[in-house]
Amino acid sequence: MATSDRLDRLRNDASDDADEDTGFSLAATAGAVAAVVSLPVVVLLARASDYGLGHLLGLVAKPSSVQVLVNSLVLTGIVTVGCIAVGVPLAVLTVQTDLPFRRFWTIVGALPLVVPSYIGAFTFIAAFGPRGELADLLAPLGIERIPAIYGLHGAALVLVLFTYPYVFLTTRAALLSFDGTLVEAARTLNHSRWEAFKRVTLPQILPGITAGGLLASLYALSDFGTPSLMRYQVFTQQIYVAQRSLGVPEGYPAMLSLQLLAVVAVVLALESRIGGSTTSYISRGSRQPNRIELGAWKWPALAFCALVAVLCLGVPLGVLGWWLYRGGETVFQFDPAVAWNSLKVAVAAALVATLMALPVAGYGARSDSLTSTVVDRLTYVGYAIPGVVIGLALIYLTTSADLLTWWLPVGAESVTGLLQSVYKTVPLLVFAYVVRFLPQAVGTVKSSVLQVDPKLTEAAQTLGRSPFAAFREVTLPLIAPGVAAGAALVFLTTMKELPATLLLSPIGFETLVSYIWLVRGAGSYGAAAIPALVLVGVSALSMVVILAQERYNG
Amino acid sequence: MSERFGQSRRRFLAATGAATLTGLSGCTGILGGGSDGSDGDKPTLADFRGSGQFVSDRPAPGGTSIEDLPDLEGDLSVYLGGGEGGRYVNLMELFNSYYDGFEATWDTQPSSQLANTVVQEHESGTTQADVFWSVDIGSLAYVSENGATTTLSSDTVSPAFERYHPNDQWVGVAGRSRAIPYNTDEFSESDMPTSIDAFTTESRFAGNVGWAPTYGAFHGFVTAMRLIRGEEATREWLNGMLDQNVNRYNNEYLVAQATSNGELGAGFANHYYTMLVLAGRPDAPLDVTFTQNDAGSLVNAAGASVLKGSNKSDLAENFVRHLLSAEAQEFLATRGFAYPMIEGVDPVGPLPPLSELQPPELDLQKLSNVQPTLELLRDVGILS
Numbered sequence: 001m002a003t004s005d006r007l008d009r010l011r012n013d014a015s016d017d018a019d020e021d022t023g024f025s026l027a028a029t030a031g032a033v034a035a036v037v038s039l040p041v042v043v044l045l046a047r048a049s050d051y052g053l054g055h056l057l058g059l060v061a062k063p064s065s066v067q068v069l070v071n072s073l074v075l076t077g078i079v080t081v082g083c084i085a086v087g088v089p090l091a092v093l094t095v096q097t098d099l100p101f102r103r104f105w106t107i108v109g110a111l112p113l114v115v116p117s118y119i120g121a122f123t124f125i126a127a128f129g130p131r132g133e134l135a136d137l138l139a140p141l142g143i144e145r146i147p148a149i150y151g152l153h154g155a156a157l158v159l160v161l162f163t164y165p166y167v168f169l170t171t172r173a174a175l176l177s178f179d180g181t182l183v184e185a186a187r188t189l190n191h192s193r194w195e196a197f198k199r200v201t202l203p204q205i206l207p208g209i210t211a212g213g214l215l216a217s218l219y220a221l222s223d224f225g226t227p228s229l230m231r232y233q234v235f236t237q238q239i240y241v242a243q244r245s246l247g248v249p250e251g252y253p254a255m256l257s258l259q260l261l262a263v264v265a266v267v268l269a270l271e272s273r274i275g276g277s278t279t280s281y282i283s284r285g286s287r288q289p290n291r292i293e294l295g296a297w298k299w300p301a302l303a304f305c306a307l308v309a310v311l312c313l314g315v316p317l318g319v320l321g322w323w324l325y326r327g328g329e330t331v332f333q334f335d336p337a338v339a340w341n342s343l344k345v346a347v348a349a350a351l352v353a354t355l356m357a358l359p360v361a362g363y364g365a366r367s368d369s370l371t372s373t374v375v376d377r378l379t380y381v382g383y384a385i386p387g388v389v390i391g392l393a394l395i396y397l398t399t400s401a402d403l404l405t406w407w408l409p410v411g412a413e414s415v416t417g418l419l420q421s422v423y424k425t426v427p428l429l430v431f432a433y434v435v436r437f438l439p440q441a442v443g444t445v446k447s448s449v450l451q452v453d454p455k456l457t458e459a460a461q462t463l464g465r466s467p468f469a470a471f472r473e474v475t476l477p478l479i480a481p482g483v484a485a486g487a488a489l490v491f492l493t494t495m496k497e498l499p500a501t502l503l504l505s506p507i508g509f510e511t512l513v514s515y516i517w518l519v520r521g522a523g524s525y526g527a528a529a530i531p532a533l534v535l536v537g538v539s540a541l542s543m544v545v546i547l548a549q550e551r552y553n554g
Numbered sequence: 555m556s557e558r559f560g561q562s563r564r565r566f567l568a569a570t571g572a573a574t575l576t577g578l579s580g581c582t583g584i585l586g587g588g589s590d591g592s593d594g595d596k597p598t599l600a601d602f603r604g605s606g607q608f609v610s611d612r613p614a615p616g617g618t619s620i621e622d623l624p625d626l627e628g629d630l631s632v633y634l635g636g637g638e639g640g641r642y643v644n645l646m647e648l649f650n651s652y653y654d655g656f657e658a659t660w661d662t663q664p665s666s667q668l669a670n671t672v673v674q675e676h677e678s679g680t681t682q683a684d685v686f687w688s689v690d691i692g693s694l695a696y697v698s699e700n701g702a703t704t705t706l707s708s709d710t711v712s713p714a715f716e717r718y719h720p721n722d723q724w725v726g727v728a729g730r731s732r733a734i735p736y737n738t739d740e741f742s743e744s745d746m747p748t749s750i751d752a753f754t755t756e757s758r759f760a761g762n763v764g765w766a767p768t769y770g771a772f773h774g775f776v777t778a779m780r781l782i783r784g785e786e787a788t789r790e791w792l793n794g795m796l797d798q799n800v801n802r803y804n805n806e807y808l809v810a811q812a813t814s815n816g817e818l819g820a821g822f823a824n825h826y827y828t829m830l831v832l833a834g835r836p837d838a839p840l841d842v843t844f845t846q847n848d849a850g851s852l853v854n855a856a857g858a859s860v861l862k863g864s865n866k867s868d869l870a871e872n873f874v875r876h877l878l879s880a881e882a883q884e885f886l887a888t889r890g891f892a893y894p895m896i897e898g899v900d901p902v903g904p905l906p907p908l909s910e911l912q913p914p915e916l917d918l919q920k921l922s923n924v925q926p927t928l929e930l931l932r933d934v935g936i937l938s
Contacts, residue, residue, distance in 0.1 A: 241667075244663075244666075244667035244668075244670045244671055332640050398680065399674060399675065399678035399680050400678060420678070420679060420680050423675075423678075423680040423682075424680075424682055505661075506682075507631045507632075507633070507659055507660065507661040507682055507683060508631065508659025508660060508661065518662060519640075524640065
């Protein structure tokens with residue numbers, strides 16, 4: 001039986017027998033969480049509506065706005081196609097062929113995900129930029145200029161290199177799970193290998209490729225660091241600059257944010273049309289087709305894998321290692337307290353997100369009502385909202401609280417005061433992380449909850465336990481691994497988050513990413529080596545979590 | 555592009571490894587060190603002053619010493635716009651280390667972005683910082699024009715040259731002149747023109763000059779030209795430079811560097827960058843010159859203001875006074891290569907004194923009007 005069928009059955013059993021009272025309080029808590037995390041979008045809409053439709057449309061029609069839209073779409077398109085072009089062959093090679101050292105290439109193929117793309121970007125600039133390390137190496141050979149890395153091609157290259165693992169991992173999962181006998185059947189019907197791949201394999205793994213492509217395109221749309229470093233004007237980078245520059249037209253950042261969200265919505269809609277059911281590749285236990293023998297193609301295949309590995313891992317680690325070795329930086333000194341700050345906010349975000357995920361996941365797993373679907377979807381809002389938009393919305397919320405409180409009959413002043421008092425505080429920063437990364441916790445917790453037979457908790461209640469005690473004593477120990485995995489994912493993505501951190505950090509509160517961003521901005525690349533290596537090291541732990549979660553699909 | 559930064563005294567201690575935080579009574583003389591028997595773990599003049607060729611035979615700075623100022627006491631938040639690659643932060647670390655009961659924390663971002671943030675916070679009643687310290691007058695003027703600053707007392711501003719506190723809403727603490735770095739293998743000082751117009755007309759400069767048009771200080775330079783000559787003449791000058799195939803760089807440090815290694819004959823860059831290259835390579839064939847009475851010799855300044863909405867305005871103002879102390883001015887001159895803003899402290903190395911420069915007559919407040927400059931640069935095709 002397919003996992004999804006089994007989950008459906010569990011869910012039906014559960015909702016049939018669900019205790020009415022528990023159901024209501026659970027739904028209410030889940031609904032409250034959903035309402036809280038949708039706040040940024042509400043704020044953004046309230047802020048934008050303040051400017052009037054005519055004014056906003058005027059801004060949309062500005063040539064510079066159109067340029068930003070086109071740039072964002074072009075970059076996202078190229079990155080998505082590029083990720084598929086790199087990720088799918090790599091997945092096919094490591095799953096279906098006799099490529100030497102397949103296990104090794106599998107791990108190496110997934111590892112670039114641990115390098116935050118902005119670290120990838122500035123190491124690429126250092127290596128391949130004008131007067132970069134490569135240019136220095138080539139200078140004695142008489143090569144004076146190498147092609148500039150800045151712009152669309154630089155941004156696209158870096159994003160593909162550090163985002164393709166999404167496609168690689170989902171395609172691999174699809175390849176591993178599909179029924180190999182089908183290919184053999186096609187072969188017995190005299191189809192060539194290529195034809196069998198096209199007509200049998202491809203349709204089977206298409207949902208996996210689409211799922212990976214979706215993650216890659218959402219990443220490309222939401223990434224702030226890479227386009228900023230590559231000086232390519234896209235939504236995220238323009239929103240960040242517009243929010244804090246002099247002489248920007250009223251409402252411009254809010255308008256850009258809404259446009260970006262609209263593009264995200266279109267991408268999600270497209271995916272649901274192309275991708276259809278993404279569950280078909282989850283089924284397991286099927287027979288693998290015979291391995292394709294590469295023969296003489298082994299060498300180009302190995303060269304391809306090696307090239308990807310050198311670009312994705314060799315360049316960034318090499319550059320960081322070289323800076324570390326060279327040292328010599330005196331203006332900036334790395335303070336471990338910075339790493340400690342990162343750790344504190346990431347732990348806080350992981351704890352809060354997990355606590356909030358529990359009722360949402362529990363409700364989603366035990367009910368398939370319309371309300372539960374809506375609540376479930378709402379908590380996913382953060383996943384589609386880039387960090388820069390969440391940051392901007394929370395700045396609006398705390399600095400223009402009157403926008404939201406005019407309808408309060410009493411107490412508007414104290415609400416406004418409260419909101420102003422959290423502006424640029426650590427709790428607000430943690431809240432931003434929670435909104436952004438809650439879906440990761442909900443996803444992993446929910447899939448664990450679905451594996452727990454509700455009859456167990458009922459038995460506990462029959463034996464006199466309260467619903468909460470039954471949850472604590474029976475359900476929680478069973479779902480603990482899933483909860484831990486969800487918390488770990490939130491922790492690690494929070495450590496790496498850049499734009500919301502830049503927008504919302506209190507004065508004097510510095511984290512690994514803001515420190516890296518600072519010293520790089522001041523031109524002190526060498527000072528970025530230690531924090532960047534620490535960050536990559538911590539991120540590498542995320543690989544453990546990702547690989548431990550066999551159903552990694554975001 | 556942005557950057558930000560926060561800090562506490564702990565990093566300074568970790569960084570130097572030398573300073574220790576023992577109770578210290580009986581201050582040591584700023585020039586001496588332990589003359590009264592204490593260990594002298596307070597920073598001394600030597601800590602404020604840089605080292606190397608520019609500094610070796612400098613006299614002690616004139617002006618008011620920190621010792622003669624009221625003690626800094628309490629926690630202070632500073633918005634730091636720019637900051638010479640971290641050097642301003644180092645100065646605050648020295649203050650943190652100098653006073654046991656004082657701790658400054660800060661947040662660094664590009665000056666125009668912080669100016670905007672300060673004004674937004676002022677308007678929404680969420681002022682975060684006590685002091686706005688920024689590397690250009692344009693951003694300081696923008697903040698004061700929007701009513702976000704308090705008036706500084708005459709005690710605070712009087713040490714500074716009069717030109718650099720026009721309305722006492724802010725006071726200059728470090729001068730930054732536009733300048734022309736040139737390669738001494740290619741040109742001698744007498745070859746260098748005294749007007750920026752020569753660079754658009756003379757063939758010896760064709761393909762041989764560099765600029766950094768995305769750089770904030772460059773925008774200040776073009777804004778000054780607009781204010782002095784008007785929009786059309788500025789457009790002509792920019793087009794003239796494009797016709798000369800001017801070389802484009804990402805920042806002015808690279809312009810100075812390219813000039814030092816012979817890639818360029820000359821460039822447009824703040825005087826500071828020439829000094830920075832020379833500090834790293836004292837024998838580089840590089841020198842710096844200044845045009846006369848045009849935008850090419852504009853003297854901008856880093857300055858500070860006290861923000862309205864701060865509940866520590868006394869501490870904030872005392873901090874600004876410290877920035878104009880003899881030690882801080884010596885620091886900014888020898889480590890930041892800035893033009894000091896008080897009598898009695900000289901600029902370093904080959905820099906002529908401020909009084910010998912011939913900057914254009916200009917209302918510096920108007921440098922905040924950058925937006926038309928950006929539009930002009932876009933229009934001409936220099937910015938995208």
